[in-house]
Amino acid sequence: MRIKVALGIWLLSITLAWMAVAPPDLGLSPLVDAQGAALGWWKLRQHAIYLSGLWSISLMALVMLLALRLPLFDRLMGGMDQVYRLHKWAGIAAALTAIAHWGAKESSGWIKALWGRAGKPEHDAVLPWLTDSRGFAKDLGEWAFYLLLAMVALTLLSRLLSYKHWSLLHRAMPVLFLALVMHAVALMPLSFWALPLGLLMGSLLALGSLAALWSLAGWVGRSRSHVARIQEVAALGDAGTDAPIEVICAMPSSWRGHRAGQFVFVRFDSTEGAHPFTIASAPHALGNSPEGEPLLRLVIKPLGDYTRTLHKRLRAGQRVDIEGPYGRFDGKGSRHRQQVWVAAGVGVTPFLALLEARQPGLTANGRDPAPVHMHYCTRDARRDPLLSRLQKLCALAQPPVPLTVHSEAQGQRLKPQHLQSEPGPLDIWFCGPQGLGDTLHEHARGPNRWRLHRESFVMR
Numbered sequence: 001m002r003i004k005v006a007l008g009i010w011l012l013s014i015t016l017a018w019m020a021v022a023p024p025d026l027g028l029s030p031l032v033d034a035q036g037a038a039l040g041w042w043k044l045r046q047h048a049i050y051l052s053g054l055w056s057i058s059l060m061a062l063v064m065l066l067a068l069r070l071p072l073f074d075r076l077m078g079g080m081d082q083v084y085r086l087h088k089w090a091g092i093a094a095a096l097t098a099i100a101h102w103g104a105k106e107s108s109g110w111i112k113a114l115w116g117r118a119g120k121p122e123h124d125a126v127l128p129w130l131t132d133s134r135g136f137a138k139d140l141g142e143w144a145f146y147l148l149l150a151m152v153a154l155t156l157l158s159r160l161l162s163y164k165h166w167s168l169l170h171r172a173m174p175v176l177f178l179a180l181v182m183h184a185v186a187l188m189p190l191s192f193w194a195l196p197l198g199l200l201m202g203s204l205l206a207l208g209s210l211a212a213l214w215s216l217a218g219w220v221g222r223s224r225s226h227v228a229r230i231q232e233v234a235a236l237g238d239a240g241t242d243a244p245i246e247v248i249c250a251m252p253s254s255w256r257g258h259r260a261g262q263f264v265f266v267r268f269d270s271t272e273g274a275h276p277f278t279i280a281s282a283p284h285a286l287g288n289s290p291e292g293e294p295l296l297r298l299v300i301k302p303l304g305d306y307t308r309t310l311h312k313r314l315r316a317g318q319r320v321d322i323e324g325p326y327g328r329f330d331g332k333g334s335r336h337r338q339q340v341w342v343a344a345g346v347g348v349t350p351f352l353a354l355l356e357a358r359q360p361g362l363t364a365n366g367r368d369p370a371p372v373h374m375h376y377c378t379r380d381a382r383r384d385p386l387l388s389r390l391q392k393l394c395a396l397a398q399p400p401v402p403l404t405v406h407s408e409a410q411g412q413r414l415k416p417q418h419l420q421s422e423p424g425p426l427d428i429w430f431c432g433p434q435g436l437g438d439t440l441h442e443h444a445r446g447p448n449r450w451r452l453h454r455e456s457f458v459m460r
């Protein structure tokens with residue numbers, strides 16, 4: 001909902017600013033005059049080209065700004081996951097409006113075929129020092145448009161390209177944006193540089209370009225980056241290379257701490273991109289290293305190509321770059337609702353931190369945390385290396401947290417109906433696979449009056 005509202009407000013602002021500089025009579029009537037000249041159609045085509053172009057480039061500027069992971073956007077959107085979703089949907093909307101822009105431009109062929117060239121407006125005057133760049137700016141825009149479409153298609157058709165290769169290609173997006181800024185500046189009519197559109201577009205193009213250069217320089221998240229050290233690494237359980245690993249990191253003095261449930265971007269290796277992992281410990285729960293550095297815990301499951309190699313790569317003493325913390329998954333809902341936590345698989349990590357924050361001596365601000373019922377979904381409870389830790393944390397939490405385990409190997413798959421026995425209305429905090437999250441989301445929308453909190457991270 002927030003995403004739709006943000007995009008709606010964005011497009012409306014651009015449209016209103018365009019209407020303020022557009023001629024009062026748009027010249028659409030008649031579409032075809034008595035002599036058969038398509039005056040109105042040509043004008044309609046021209047307005048469509050300009051408006052769709054303004055929409056598209058302004059949405060791309062928004063995409064560039066959102067990619068900076070600024071705390072301001074985190075606050076405005078209610079979480080970094082929402083910032084990511086807006087980034088993705090603004091990118092899709094930018095591609096759709098770019099298609100409309102291209103379609104409007106190409107429509108000249110059929111207008112000519114049906115009514116001829118008569119009535120076609122002259123080219124509008126542009127910034128004087130760019131008058132001669134028209135041809136170059138058009139070609140540049142066309143090629144950048146094709147590449148933009150290919151990139152959006154590769155984002156949506158995730159099977160075509162692995163995440164790693166996709167993210168490498170994705171890093172070229174700021175270059176495409178800068179090319180499209182040149183296209184827009186060179187072809188935008190001189191009259192559009194008047195207030196208020198000129199100020200709005202000028203600011204957006206300038207800020208978007210700065211953001212693009214910032215990304216290209218690799219400075220995103222720089223102010224929140226910390227050079228930490230691996231204090232300890234251990235495999236959990238006896239599943240060999242399939243076992244999750246626990247990594248304890250010693251943080252430098254620049255680290256300002258975190259809240260339980262937050263995550264960080266972690267780079268163990270300078271040749272590999274940063275991967276997001278939840279901080280699976282509560283603030284202060286692990287104390288400090290002998291050198292006085294605050295410690296935090298990551299629990300990493302070997303879910304993909306890179307994480308499967310970590311048990312061989314990581315050693316105590318190694319450098320690790322940590323950016324963050326981010327996120328607002330704090331497990332605190334309304335006092336008037338029954339709190340239910342649902343974790344599945346490695347989605348248990350934020351709950352380990354939230355439960356640790358409820359242990360005697362660690363409870364934040366001395367406030368009594370609301371009672372909560374926890375559900376944990378696991379493949380096989382008999383071999384789950386995190387289950388005994390979870391059971392202990394639940395039992396010792398203040399107040400104790402009743403835990404229901406759903407072990408797939410024993411045919412105990414969690415169904416939303418299992419939550420219906422809770423005294424409602426419910427506040428459900430969910431972290432786990434998308435499929436289960438979507439099923440809970442469907443049920444939450446029904447007559448159950450459930451409120452579902454989940455960080456919907458699809459970073460692609």
Ligand SMILES: Cc1cc2nc3c(=O)[nH]c(=O)nc-3n(C[C@H](O)[C@H](O)[C@H](O)COP(=O)(O)OP(=O)(O)OC[C@H]3O[C@@H](n4cnc5c(N)ncnc54)[C@H](O)[C@@H]3O)c2cc1C
Pocket residue numbers: 162163164263273274275276277278279280299300301302303304305306307308346349455457459460
């Ligand atoms: C907010 C958040 C918190 C997470 N917390 C944990 C945790 O506590 N423990 C844990 O084991 N896993 C966690 N994950 C998942 C973890 O980030 C991925 O399993 C890991 O990055 C996979 O990397 P890979 O190269 O081994 O896998 P690949 O096979 O390359 O990719 C598998 C999938 O992981 C995701 N992914 C891969 N690389 C990245 C990246 N650089 N940035 C974002 N997503 C990526 C993509 O969706 C991809 O499709 C979390 C993910 C998110 C978004």
